[in-house]
Every structure is written in C-alpha cells, then in structure tokens.
Amino acid sequence: MATTMPAPRRAAFAEEAAEVEVLHANLDKLKSLSRKIQGSMSRLEVSGRTVQEAIGPVYGNTQKLQTMNANVDRLLEAIERAREPFDMTKSEERILRSRPERVGLAEYISSMDRTNQALRELKNSNMRSNQQAISELTGLLQLGTQSLEEAFRETCRRDCQPIEPLGFIMKGAQFPRLPSNKTTQLRTINAQVYSYASQASPNELSPTAKVYTHERGQYMTLSLQNLAAASLSTARKMGSADAIYKKGSNGVGTYAHGILGMYLAEYDNVCQIFHRNEWRPVFAATCQASLAVFSSTLRDLDNHVKSNIVTDCYLAYEIVDVVSNTSFELENRTGELKQAMIEALRPVRETAKTSLSTLLNEVRSRIQQMQTLPQDGNTVPITAEVMQRLQIMSTYLSPISSIMRSLGAGGWSAPSSGTSAASIPTLKSFDVGADGKLLFSAYCTDTMDTLLSNLESRSKVLLKGKSVQGVFLANNVAVVDRMIKSSELSSLLYDYQPKIDGWKKKASQLYTDAWKETSIHLLDVQYTSKQPRPPSTGQGVDSAAVVKSMSGKDKDGIKEKFRNFNLSFDELVTKHKSFKMEAEVRRQFGKDVQTFIEPLYTRFWERYHEVDKGKGKYVKYDKTQLSSLLASLS
Template sequence: MDDETAEIELLQQNLNKTRQISKRMTSILDSFETRVAKLEKSILPLYTASQILNRRRSNIDKTLEKIDDVATREEDLSAEESLILRGPQAGQLHLYKEAVERLNANIAFKAGESAEIAKIADLVETGAKRLVQLYTKIVAEGSSGPTPTSDRINTSLLSLPSTFPPTLLPTLTPIVKFLRGMPIPATHPSHPAAQGIARTLMDAQRGFSDMRGNWCVKCLDAQGKRLVVRAGTSDVDPLQTGREFGEWVEIILATADEEHKLLQSLAPLPPSSSAISSSYALFLSPILRLFNSVLSSLVALMKKNLQRYSFLALSAYEALLSQQGQFELVLSFTTDMGAGGSFSSSKGAGGGAMVGDKSGHDILREGLTTLRSLCLRSFPEFLADIKLAALPTAVGKGGVNVNADVSTKVLDFTIETVKYISKIPEVEGAVSAALLALGDGNWKMGEGIQVGQKSKGGDAGGDESENVVLEHFIHDVIQTTITSLQTISRPPSRRPAFGAVFLLNNVAYLRAFLPAALLAPPTVELVQSNFRTAKAGYFDSNFTPLMQAISDAPLSSTSNTSSSLTSLGGGGKSGQVKDKFARFYELFEEVVERHRMGRLLDEEGVERERKVVEEEVVGIVVESFRRFCVKAGGKGKNTQKYIKKTPDDIEAEIRSLF
C-alpha cells in the first residue's frame, strides 16, 4: 500500500506542475496574439501598397514583351515581303513555299488584327501572282519553237508535234502542286486573299489553254494547208488525199485527247469538272476553227469539180464518219460542267467549245452533212457524164474527140469507169451508206426513177441491203458505159469496121480490168455477153468478107473488082478460082491496113482477151483458107500460081496484128 500511496503523490505533483506550465503557456500565447494583432494592424497598409506595385511591375513587363514581339514581327514580315516581291528563284522554290505558308499561318492565328491581316493577305496574293508568272513562263517555253516541217502524216501519239516537252515537267509539276494548295473560296472561304488568288489562278489556266491551243494549231496548220494544196494537184489521187484528211483528223483528235490529260495534270486550279471543261473549251476553239477552215477549203474544191473529187468526198466522209464517236467524246469534255460551277463558260449549250456562233457539235454535224450531200450528188453526175460522152458533139475527158471515125483507142471514160469501180472497195462503207440513203436506182436521174423510193435490198439498216444497192449501182454504171460505147461505135461516129474494133477494145478493157469481186453474177454476165457480141461484130465486119471471098458461092457480079478479075481471067472454074484468090488477098490487105491504122487490143493487161481473139481469128480464117487452097488445087494445074501467100504466111501475118 505504501508504494501505491507514494506513486499517487508523485502523480499529484506532476499534475500540479503541468497546470502551472499550462497557465504560463496560455499567458504567453495571449501576449503573442495581442502582439500579432498589433503587428498586422501596422503591416496591412504596407502590404496593400506592395500589391499595387507588383501589378504595375507585371504590366510593365508585359508591355516590354509586346514591344519586343512587335519589333521582331515587323522585322520578319519585312524579310517575308522582300522574299515574296523578289519572286521564286531557281532551285529555291521550297524557300518561297515556306514563306507563303508562314504568311498563311499568321493570317490563321491573328484573326483580330485586321490591318496586319490585310497586309499579309496582300503579300500572299502577290506570292501567288509571282508563282503564276513563273508557271506561265514555263508553259510559254513549252508551247513555242519551230513547228514540224515533215510532209509525212504520222498518227503515233509518241510523235505528236504538239507534245509538251517532258524536260520541263520536273520544274513545272512542283509549281502546279504548290498553286493547287493556295487558298481559294472553295477550300478557304474565310481567307481574305482567296478571291484574288482564284482570279489569278483562273487567268493562268485560261492562259495555259490559250497558249496550248494556239501552239497545237500552229503545229497542225502546216499539214492542213498541205492537204488543201495536194488536193488541188492533178497528179495526186483524190482518194489518197481523202485518206490523208482522215489521218489529219485522227492527229487532231489524238492531240486533243493528250492535251485534255495535260490540262488535268498541269492546270493551276484544283481539278474540277467546271474549271477543266471551261478551259478545255477555250483550248479547242482555235483547233475547231482550223478543222472547219480546212474542211471548208476541201468542200469548195469538191464543188468546183465534183466528178474529179468524188472519191475525195467519199474517203473524207468515210474517215470523218468512222471517227465521229471519238470526235463526240472529245467535244463532251467541254460540256461536262458542274451545276453552278463558278468557272462555267457563257457560250454555247453547256459551255462547250465555240467557233463564232457554231458549237463544235454543229461544225461536225454540218461537215458530215455537206460531205454526204456531195457523195449523193456524185453518183448521178458520174452516170450523166458517161451518157454525155456518147453525144455527137461530145468531147471526151482529156480533150480527145470521141467522134474520130477511125479511132479505136480505149476512151478516157472507159478507163475512168474501171478506175471508179476499182476504187470503191477502199471506201465501200461510205459508198454503200450513201447509195442506200440516195435510194436504189435514184442515181439514174431523168429515167423515170422516183426519187426517195425504198431500197430493193430490204431493210435500210441491213448489211445485205447495202450490198444489193452497191451491186445495182455498179451494174448500172457498167451498163451505161457499154451503152455509150455502142452508140459511139455506130455510124456516123465510126466506120463499121473501125467501130467494131473500137467497141471490142473498150469492152475487152472493161472485161480485163473490172474487179471481179465487186461484180454480181448479172453484171458478170452483162460484161461477158457484150464481149461476145463485140467480138462477133468484129469478126463480121472484118473477116466475113474474107470468108465470103473463098466460099463456094460465086463472086458477086456487082463487085467492081471481081468483074475486072473475071474479065482478066476468063470464064470457067479456073477463072473463078483466080478471082477468089485475088479477091481474098485484096480484102486481106485491107484488113491488115485497117489493123495498122486502128490497133486491136493493144492495151497492156488485155493479153488474155487478145489471145482468145487471135486464136479464134486464126482458127476461122487460116483453116478456111487452107481448106480453100486444098480444094482449089484439084481444079487445075496452074492453081499454085494464084497462091501469093500460103496459109502459113496468112497465119503469121494475122498473128502479127495482135
């Protein structure tokens, strides 16, 4: 218990000490609080004054920073302005691009500073103009220089005379890419320079189209003029000129297609249907003007002498007709306008390419219509010329009088008929289509044929009907030619014997040179039948008197020659034999002389016909004379003295006539 009492007393003592310490601490804290309150009351005015000073110091620092920033920015803007105004330098396009991009960034982050934004926008627009100047300079360099001088038409796309130089593309392509990234209303509607830049780029794009169009015309013009000059040259086949016209049109279309691709890749404005179509229409206008001019010159030439240039019209029509689809496709690039496009052309339906008041579609349509009408006219006019050659006062083509009564030459219109028909396969499509449009038989104008009647071949759209109409036309041409030849071969145009040789020469020429593939069976039979008839007429007029002279019938007493010979030879069988030999030799000399004056089948290429006639003449005349000589040998001992020329001599002389 004593221990516990002692511990309690100890605790009591410690508690008292704690109370005393607590009182003293409380007194100290009260005194400290009083002093702090007094200190706060004395320091508060100083604190308030220092806060005001701090704010003033902060404002001064911010002002100084702003001044430094403006000064730095003015120095940077001055440097950018100097770079922009100097323009892009060779090999430093990236520096120019970075400067313009920094200016655009300044505009984007300084929306509230209108005066400074306007100045920066002017610099951006100036930068675009400087880039456009460089762009235009390079395009002008690629659209100038010497034009091709070769006379040879070449349709290879790799050798088109107007192709843009590939060496300039590495320089031009980065500029185009940069220009397409410039702000325009379509991509940056709030950019203050967007409208001005768009106008600049559109002017550059129009300039590109104008330069490329004029350059292409400059390159194509020489070949176009050459076509017109060659068409008027007498030694150039009109069919070849028509084919060259087709090749020239093909070059135009290939050039237009290449230039459309070039415009899409090098146009400074971002590709869009409206911008490209408008610019492409501008490019096509001078080319269409050139095409229209050349075609008009060729048409004027055809109208002056349609028969000479009928195959020029046919081949040109076929060439243009075959390329109509590609032509329409090229023209469609100019009318593919976006609805409400801001760059649409104001001319033409849909903004297509225009030449004066005509659209490209009008020019193509009128060209095809004019050529087609010339083709339709050429068929009846060709037949009319053949008919006119048979008139008594006619002068054949080339100024040769077809009424010379001893002339046996192949006439020009016969040769022209063969040439005409032989050329048809090269333009068969155009000929068949035109004949079908004209109507079966309507080429026989003035012979009671109703214009516009339906084709005999059936449906107007079928290949079979075109073939039938073509066969009918060729048949009528050959029949008209033969009819005219028969008219010219008759008296008084020709002496009968010479007329027979003349007719045989001309009909044999037709038989030898007409292309068999184009002749229908009735036409082949027409030619063969007239050849047989002409051959029979030739035999009858030249060799029938010979056969009559050595026939068993007595010589006619009405013949002056036979009368004189009878009186000289006396009567009886011996006198008759002598008279017949004399009459035969006299007539044979006339035949030989006649053949020397008018050559028979003397043209190259009629060897087969010449051989047929030669063998038949030899077979008839020589064999008949040989039989006569055999018979005459049994009628008297002195018969041999009447034979001045043996059958072998007669045969050799006859063969020399061919």
C-alpha cells in the same frame, strides 16, 4: 336475496375498471393537445400571411431585376456580335487585299472561308445594322475571288506557250500535260472560286473555268495553226491542173492527229483540275476556238475539192475517213466532241456523196463531147482514166462504203444539182446494215457500164464500119478487164466477169459481121435433086469430079466466087493488120475469124479448087495456106 360474487371475479372487474379510467384520462389529454395544436396552426397561418404580405413586393422586384439583368446581358452579347463583323472586316481585309502568293494560298483561302462564313451569318441575322458589314464583306469576297482568278490565270499562262505538234507526232510522243504541282494548285483555287461562284451564278461556268477555257483554248489554237495552214497549202495544185490527188499528200491527216493528241491531253488536264460536273462544259469550251478553226479549214478544203471534183474527190474521201476516225477516238476516250466533229465534217461529206453521181455524169459528158475517135480502133484515154479512178477509190473503201450506205443502193445515180438531191434522205438511205463492199461493187459496175455503153454509142456515130467499131469496143473492154485483174478491184468486183464477157461478145459480133460478108462468097447452091451426088474417093470430096459435072456457067460462077473472096479476104486481112489491137483482142479476134472462115473455105476449096486446075489464077490460097494466114492474124 343478495347474491355474493366470488372474490376472484371482483378483483378482475376492478382491474378492468381501472384501465378504462386510464384510457379516459389519456383521451382527455389527447383532445387537449389537439386543441393546442390547432391553436398553434391558426396562429402560424396568421403569421405566414403576415410574412407573405411583407415579403411579396420584395420578391417581385427581385425577379424583375433578374430579368432585366438577363436582358442587359443578351443586349451586350448582341452588341458584341454586331461589332465582330466590323472587327473581322479589318482583320480579313489586310489578308484579302494582299496577293495570294504573298500571304500563302492556304492562308488566303482560309481568310475567304472565314469571310464567307461571317457573311452567311450576317445575312441570316436580318439586322439592319449589319447591312454595311454585309456590303463590305461581299466586296472583300469579290476582291478575293478576283485575286484568285488572277493567280489562276498566271499559273495557267506559265504553261501555255504554243508548241509545235508536228514534232510530237513525228516522234510518236504524248502531247504535254500540265505538271501535277500546277494541277494541284489550280484545283485548289478552282474549288474555292467555284464554291463562291456557284452561289451567285449556278448555271454558268465559274470565273476560273472561263479563265482556263480562254488561256488553254488560245494555247491550242495557236499550237495548231501551222497544221491548219499546211492542210490548205498542200491542197493547192503545184503542178498540172489535171494531176490526180495522191493519198496522204494533204496535211489534213496530220492536222487531225494533232487535234486528237492535244484534245486528249487537255481532257486529262480538265479532269485533274475541275469538278466532275464541270468536265464536259469546260472541255467543250476549251476546244471551241480550235474547233472553229478546224471547221473553217475543212470548209476551205471542201471548196477546193468542189473546184477540182474529178481529180481531188479522193481528198474528200480521205477527209471523211480521217475526221470520222478522229471523232470516234475522241468519243471513246473522252465521251465528248463527236457531234461537233461530225458537224465540222458535214460539208465535205456532202461533197463526197455528190461526187459519186458527178463522176458518172462526167464520164457521160466527156464521151458525148468527143468529136473524133481513133480510126484504127485504138482505145481512148478516158477508159484508163475511169478505171484508174475506180482503182484509187478502192483504196478509200471504208469512207466510200459509209457514204454509199447513206445514199443507199443506186443512190449515186441521182443527177447532181445545186440542191444536192443525193443529200435528201430516202428510206433506202437508212439501210445501215448494207454491205459497203457490195455497194461499191455495184457502183463500179454502173461506172463501167456507163463508160462502155457511151463509148459504143459514140463509136457508131464517129466510126464507119462495124469492124472498126468492134475493135474499138473490144480494146476498151480489154483495158477495163486488165485493170480490174491487176488491182484490188478483182477481189471486190466478184460478179463483174459475166458483164465483161457480154461486152466482149458484143464487140466480137460487131467485128465478125464484116467477115460474114466475105463468107457469102464461099456459099454455093447445090441442086441435089437434079444432079447426081459427086463421086467420093474415100479421102473426101473429089473436086475434079465435082467441077467436071458442072456446066460452064456454073464454073464461071465458082471462079467469080473465088475471085471475089480473094479480094474481100485480102482487104479484110490488110485492114485487120492495120487496126490497133490490144494483144488479147488480136488473139481473140484472130481466133474468131479462123474459127468462122476456115471451115467454110476448106469445104469450098475441097469441092471447087480444080476449077483453077492448079494455075492459081482464081484459087489464090489452098486450104493450108489460108489456115496459116488466118493463124497469123492472132
């Protein structure tokens, strides 16, 4: 049985069916459109291939033309650059072939800078076609450098007229420096030449530096030549050949002062003109010629000292002092030339070192060669001369201390020879902490011992009798002692007195030995076991009682002793008065004799003077007279 659908539902189904039909219709249209689009794309692709096949050759030709055009442009640029050096050479040549003062220093240097820059670029290009331009530019730079060198030389020479250093030294004025405007100009030129020269020869002085060292070196050498000549002329012996050198009389001190002043001024100039790395070599090269003359002058002075070592060794000490101080001052102010100055000083310093032993040997030799000595016991000139030598040496304490420290304690005792044994280093030579004053004191003591010991040994050969030997030795010791106390030696020889006292004692013993022979006559023999003790009066020995108790033979013996004493005593007194004695020696010997003889005579006289019974036949002096006579000996 058929079912009947309600009307609303049939209407809904009908509407949906209609929508489906619409969708189918749209889908058919979309498919149709897709087919049309696909057909169009196929036709477009065919057309694109056709266009590409037609246009492709044209586009390739265009790219080739563009590349070719770019290559042509670059070639034209390269040709233009290649032409630039040739064009530049002509323009810069006009400037560089002119004088710097004509075109102006700044413009001239700018032209060199441009030329140098162009040359570097050409060298970097490695193009064969540029070789001619490179050669021409190199020649222009050399020409420009030579022109700048010449301008540098002319600027230097304007202020290189020799001066007289003595005038500046006397006035205490600074030595002249180059004006600031000149140093500015020279610095500018040097900087330009240095930059070019350092590329060519990096380890050599620049051309301008060579010009400077030649011109200024010659200026200093000529300026100092008079001081060098004065140093030699003032060293010559004008009077006696035995004249002792006087401190400061030689011109070497002024010469060194002049060198110091000129070198300091020149160092300031060098620092103003040259680069810092050039200061040392330029300054050393500038001073080289004048230093060579200075070294030669010192060698000549050294030869003079060697020929007059005894009288002029002090000149060597002065040179050591002056040159050492100058070298230290240069080192402090510039940091340079100390070693060069020390090398120049070396010959004189070696002579100064050997002089110490030479002087000792000279003392020995002179004394041993003496054929006679004063028979009155007077001093010999060598004693005062040797002490004067030590006094003078004390005024050169600083250089002598330095020399002695290099020798070491006792190093001066080495015998002088041609090989200079003193110059051979030893371990003690390196005692840099040694006290120079102590070493000098030891040297003075050695010198005095050498002097006195040789005088003593020579007197024993040439002088007869111990008394005159004692007087001779005492007189020379007195001169030594007096010259120490009257000079700076007294503050330096702090331990000399015991040695002097030892020599005085030795001299006194020699002198009093002769009086001991006289004293023998004042000795008597008492046999206390056989004879009773002489009676005493409470005032001393009773001479009358003593004589009364004696036998006739004993009395004759006492009379003979008085007679012999009188003869010996009078002879010694006469001899004592005839001796030439220094005042202090006479006082000391008189005191020694009185101290020795008076007690013996007083005792002997008190016991035996009654043997003469006051007649004065045998007893010539009473004890008061003898005491007065002995006192007169002082």
